[in-house]
Amino acid sequence: MSLTRQDVEKVSLLARLQLPPAQLDAMTVHLARIVAYVEQLQELDTRDVPPLAHALDLENVLADDTLAPSLDREEALRNAPKRDVECYRVPAVLGGDF
Amino acid sequence: MRLIHLTVAQLRDALAAGHVSARDVTQACLDEIRRVEASIGAYLAVDEAGALAQAAESDGRRAAGRARSPLDGVPIALKDNLCTRGQATTCSSRMLAQFVPPYDATVVQKLRAAGLVLLGKTNLDEFAMGGSTENAALGTTRNPWDLRRVPGGSSGGSAAAVAARTVPGAIGSDTGGSIRQPAAYCGIVGLKPTYGRVSRYGLIAFASSLDQVGPMTRTAEDAALLLELIAGPDPRDATCALRPVPAYSQTLDQDLAGLRLGVVREHFEAGLDDAVRQAVQSALEVFRSLGATIHDVSLPHSRYGIATYYLIASCEASSNLARYDGVHFGYRTDESALLRALAEERGSAAAPDEVDTPLVRLYRQSRSEALGAEVQRRIMLGTYALSAGYYEAYYLQALRVRRLIRSDFDRAFGEVDLLLGPTTPSPAFCAGEKLADPLSMYLEDLYTVTANLAGIAGLALPCGFTRGGLPVGLQLLAPPFEEARLLAAGHRYQQRTDWHTHVPELP
Numbered sequence: 197m198s199l200t201r202q203d204v205e206k207v208s209l210l211a212r213l214q215l216p217p218a219q220l221d222a223m224t225v226h227l228a229r230i231v232a233y234v235e236q237l238q239e240l241d242t243r244d245v246p247p248l249a250h251a252l253d254l255e256n257v258l259a260d261d262t263l264a265p266s267l268d269r270e271e272a273l274r275n276a277p278k279r280d281v282e283c284y285r286v287p288a289v290l291g292g293d294f
Numbered sequence: 295m296r297l298i299h300l301t302v303a304q305l306r307d308a309l310a311a312g313h314v315s316a317r318d319v320t321q322a323c324l325d326e327i328r329r330v331e332a333s334i335g336a337y338l339a340v341d342e343a344g345a346l347a348q349a350a351e352s353d354g355r356r357a358a359g360r361a362r363s364p365l366d367g368v369p370i371a372l373k374d375n376l377c378t379r380g381q382a383t384t385c386s387s388r389m390l391a392q393f394v395p396p397y398d399a400t401v402v403q404k405l406r407a408a409g410l411v412l413l414g415k416t417n418l419d420e421f422a423m424g425g426s427t428e429n430a431a432l433g434t435t436r437n438p439w440d441l442r443r444v445p446g447g448s449s450g451g452s453a454a455a456v457a458a459r460t461v462p463g464a465i466g467s468d469t470g471g472s473i474r475q476p477a478a479y480c481g482i483v484g485l486k487p488t489y490g491r492v493s494r495y496g497l498i499a500f501a502s503s504l505d506q507v508g509p510m511t512r513t514a515e516d517a518a519l520l521l522e523l524i525a526g527p528d529p530r531d532a533t534c535a536l537r538p539v540p541a542y543s544q545t546l547d548q549d550l551a552g553l554r555l556g557v558v559r560e561h562f563e564a565g566l567d568d569a570v571r572q573a574v575q576s577a578l579e580v581f582r583s584l585g586a587t588i589h590d591v592s593l594p595h596s597r598y599g600i601a602t603y604y605l606i607a608s609c610e611a612s613s614n615l616a617r618y619d620g621v622h623f624g625y626r627t628d629e630s631a632l633l634r635a636l637a638e639e640r641g642s643a644a645a646p647d648e649v650d651t652p653l654v655r656l657y658r659q660s661r662s663e664a665l666g667a668e669v670q671r672r673i674m675l676g677t678y679a680l681s682a683g684y685y686e687a688y689y690l691q692a693l694r695v696r697r698l699i700r701s702d703f704d705r706a707f708g709e710v711d712l713l714l715g716p717t718t719p720s721p722a723f724c725a726g727e728k729l730a731d732p733l734s735m736y737l738e739d740l741y742t743v744t745a746n747l748a749g750i751a752g753l754a755l756p757c758g759f760t761r762g763g764l765p766v767g768l769q770l771l772a773p774p775f776e777e778a779r780l781l782a783a784g785h786r787y788q789q790r791t792d793w794h795t796h797v798p799e800l801p
Binding site: 207208209213215226230231237245247252267274276284286289 | 535604623624626654694697736
């Protein structure tokens with residue numbers, strides 16, 4: 197599987213990144229090399245090997261349902277790049293109205 | 295002896311005996327920072343006033359007989375991906391340059407509760423992605439042993455700070471070797487605990503199934519003292535193990551007679567630097583003289599470690615770093631310029647509907663302007679490997695190989711108590727040397743990544759120097775939750791050797 201510039205452009209949208217043309221070229225070269233390197237995993241027959249997503253065998257870690265103070269709204273909003281009194285502000289989400 | 299040369303254990307004793315004050319010790323660290331920091335660049339922020347105030351409070355507590363712990367008053371530095379309430383926590387990224395966390399990481403909370411003096415925040419590869427601390431957007435860190443060389447990474451600032459004697463101990467994080475590799479490059483001790491031994495709450499996430507917080511010090515004894523402070527269950531981290539914390543510093547004097555040490559065959563193959571090989575082989579002889587028996591061990595899948603690691607870590611990173619959206623916190627692009635450009639693009643586009651919506655463009659542009667090239671590369675690799683059509687071939691296959699790597703370790707630890715090998719294939723490389731080729735940088739992690747994939751514990755220890763005076767690191771690996779065994783072996787080794795007492799000469 198070789199990675200094309202078009203693949204990289206599509207992935208950049210999925211990843212919510214915006215790569216200018218020059219960076220798109222460099223990214224294609226670097227990613228293609230790394231993808232070619234990780235291809236080596238294909239040589240292993242793993243049909244009977246269950247995947248290991250996590251090193252610790254933990255399941256259903258439960259916490260008591262107790263009340264505790266949550267983060268103060270003002271504190272939560274303090275790092276927002278744009279806000280009003282009680283909300284984060286973003287550009288229009290729906291419609292073509294900028 | 296100068297105060298900056300005292301270890302954590304020696305400071306504990308000197309503070310308890312009243313021979314030194316926390317204020318004197320802290321001031322000595324700050325003075326040394328002022329002297330050498332311009333050439334090392336280990337810190338992103340030094341909290342001079344705050345540290346002196348904490349030290350004064352510590353002295354007050356001790357005078358009143360209310361010391362919070364034996365380490366009350368000992369200065370410590372924190373890698374800048376650990377959240378500190380009210381103090382900028384940047385991950386050395388333009389994305390978080392202004393981010394001030396509203397809470398402390400659990401590890402930070404525990405250090406404060408024990409009375410340690412938080413001296414400052416140390417530099418790292420952006421979001422802990424890298425092996426040289428060169429992918430750092432907010433600072434440049436150099437190796438105290440040779441200022442032309444990198445300190446390793448990603449915890450390069452913490453390693454350089456400890457090696458340069460500007461602080462007796464520091465906290466780092468290790469996702470694929472980020473504590474052990476810089477420890478080896480800088481000639482100090484670095485412990486990656488078992489996955490789940492230390493809480494990750496407040497550690498800014500890179501790859502959540504691999505990330506682990508651990509101490510970086512000059513001795514194994516100091517690592518034991520810090521680990522017993524920061525380890526333990528945390529209701530805020532569901533992946534933190536529900537196991538009591540042994541008193542690691544109380545079991546360091548174990549007799550190593552009969553200890554079965556496995557030498558990992560694959561860690562001595564082609565690509566290993568001769569000086570590193572010789573230093574590690576000498577270390578092996580030290581362990582033999584301490585009564586350990588040496589066994590040949592094979593980890594047949596370790597050669598797949600790097601490929602497995604970069605797939606899994608990048609997949610997890612692409613998901614974790616989705617939170618940097620220019621909305622909730624962190625960097626945001628210039629919105630009015632963006633809207634103007636977008637209107638223009640739509641006007642001239644053949645298919646205006648295919649042009650990004652303002653919100654999507656805001657995400658994309660904010661992220662690409664504020665994240666560095668390596669971080670974007672890993673997000674791209676992870677997104678690609680998780681995308682439809684590739685998920686099974688890449689991500690799922692990597693998880694299966696991860697199981698094989700883990701099984702190799704389980705089998706090996708059925709035969710031996712600890713594994714031994716080099717921490718890195720070569721000593722610290724020159725700044726700029728590997729920047730053009732990301733893959734060559736990745737290969738430096740060859741011996742360290744598998745411990746993260748398997749979730750086991752690993753310790754890097756100084757074990758010699760190259761002819762050019764660069765430190766060499768030994769790596770010991772232990773089964774899950776056998777940190778006591780690991781630290782005792784390291785402590786015994788350091789009682790027999792003096793590599794950890796060498797001090798880099800700084801102008």
